[in-house]
Amino acid sequence: MNISRMTLAILAIGFTVITAPHPAFTETAATAIEPLVLRKIMRELGKNMQHISDSIAREDWALITEIAPHIADHPKPPLTEKIRILAFVGSDAGKFRDYDEKTHQAGQELRRAAMQKDRTEVISAFATLQESCVTCHQSFRKSFQEHFYEQR
Ligand code: HEC
Incomplete structure (x- = not known):
């Protein structure tokens, strides 16, 4: 050598x-x-909400029509993660699913309003959508943080 x-x-x-x-x-x-794949999905939801908020200011109804389905039909975590999540939420699984369903419906409502270029309806649907995000966060976000991320 x-x-x-x-x-x-x-x-x-x-x-x-x-x-x-x-x-x-x-x-x-x-x-x-x-991090959970769910977190990545959530960040994407957050970005899309910002884009919609911008688009409302610009009255760009076409863009909202395009973005809203990405919120209504957001991707789901892979099966193994779903199982982990459902195991953790346990008897609250129904509640968790209902909240997700509310977001889904509010996203569809927003799309309909944007297609009709109805400013008042768009703003109202956007508020309902935001409400649906925050409601779930109030019930679950902290406990997810503790369960999935904090070292024990
Ligand atoms: C069914 C329950 C539920 C709904 C509905 C929901 N979220 Fe979340 N969200 C969560 C949970 C649980 C977390 C924590 C995930 C984690 O930290 O891994 C979270 C975290 C987040 C975060 C923080 C991500 C980060 O970087 O830590 C953002 C942003 C977010 N959600 C946006 C949204 C938006 C926008 C909507 C509505 C369009 C929404 N979420 C609807 C359950 C929900």
């Missing part, structure tokens, strides 16, 4: 030692900090 190869080898070993995470840390990161 020539010198430069040896240097490379030493560097490579040193690098491995420095970058290899402590096993306990990886364990924690994998089990406690890995």
